[in-house]
Amino acid sequence: MGLAVYGHLFSSYTQKVLIALYENGTAFEFRAVWPESAHTAEWLRRWPMRKFPLLLDGDRSVVETSIIIEYLQIKHPGPVRLLPADPMAALDVRFFDRVFDLHVMNAAQHAVDGALTGDDAKRRDGLALSVEKLNRVYPWLDAQLAGRTWATGADFSMADCAAAPALFYADWVHQIPENLTALRAYRARLLARPSVKRAVEDARPFRPLFPLGAPDRD
Numbered sequence: 001m002g003l004a005v006y007g008h009l010f011s012s013y014t015q016k017v018l019i020a021l022y023e024n025g026t027a028f029e030f031r032a033v034w035p036e037s038a039h040t041a042e043w044l045r046r047w048p049m050r051k052f053p054l055l056l057d058g059d060r061s062v063v064e065t066s067i068i069i070e071y072l073q074i075k076h077p078g079p080v081r082l083l084p085a086d087p088m089a090a091l092d093v094r095f096f097d098r099v100f101d102l103h104v105m106n107a108a109q110h111a112v113d114g115a116l117t118g119d120d121a122k123r124r125d126g127l128a129l130s131v132e133k134l135n136r137v138y139p140w141l142d143a144q145l146a147g148r149t150w151a152t153g154a155d156f157s158m159a160d161c162a163a164a165p166a167l168f169y170a171d172w173v174h175q176i177p178e179n180l181t182a183l184r185a186y187r188a189r190l191l192a193r194p195s196v197k198r199a200v201e202d203a204r205p206f207r208p209l210f211p212l213g214a215p216d217r218d
Contacts, residue, residue: 003028006043007053010206012105012165013065014053015199019161020069022195024078026142066097069158082158089152096151096159099137105166107133108173116209127173127212134174142180149189156193164190168200172215191218 005021005028007014031039033052046061047054055062055071062071073083084090100215107130114126145151151159167176169188176184190196200218207214 004056005029005053006033006039006046006056008033008206009203010209011201012169013050013051013101015165015203016065016161017053017055017068018199018202019164019195020072020082020158020178022198023080023156023161024072024076025084026072026076026078046143065101065162066094066158070162080156080160082156084155093154093157093159097162099141100129100151100159100162100166103133103137104141104163107137108170110167112169112211113175128168130187131174134170138176138180139182141186142183145182145186147182148186148212151186160190160193164193164196165199168218172218173212 003021003026005014005017007030009015009018009030009032018030031043033040033043043052043054044050046056047063049063049189051063053063053065053068055068057071062068069082073081083093084158109130110133111123111127111130114122114124116130117123122189148154150156163186166184167190170176172185178189179185191200205215
């Protein structure tokens with residue numbers, strides 16, 4: 001039995017894992033999850049926390065995006081090494097992976113969650129919280145990325161798999177200021193990478209689902 005991924009193409013965390021799979025040309029079956037999907041019951045049976053993606057490798061279920069990507073490198077390695085062999089370099093990758101998940105993607109999610117309630121006050125409060133948090137992390141990232149091609153240096157890594165969907169959606173929530181040129185250029189490089197372009201294009205039909213209104217760009 002081959003690999004299978006349970007998730008949704010518009011989900012940032014699903015995209016993070018898909019980008020890793022695309023980078024290495026790893027074969028897998030995508031099993032889309034939504035309320036009417038035939039795959040939803042099996043996904044919930046295997047992971048009742050109701051979070052996707054979930055990677056299925058034979059009878060083994062693997063969850064949490066960073067763990068999935070590390071698992072793939074161990075069990076299904078490809079030509080692109082997404083975690084460096086050097087322990088300290090790998091620690092840097094894991095750190096930036098956490099920054100993009102926790103301080104970019106999760107920060108943007110406050111606005112999305114507020115909008116999904118349908119309550120105007122919660123929508124405003126969620127957006128305000130997202131803007132506050134993103135205004136904190138954007139300048140820090142801009143300074144860190146100066147002179148780098150990818151998140152931790154010259155090589156594309158798990159950190160960039162996390163950064164691509166995080167910055168893609170965060171910029172929709174609160175656009176990266178024009179003066180943060182290193183961060184804006186990094187986001188543009190990510191969106192030009194074939195694995196990321198594929199994830200973005202596959203998700204394009206779902207843009208009407210974005211509760212803040214998807215901007216007419218990207």
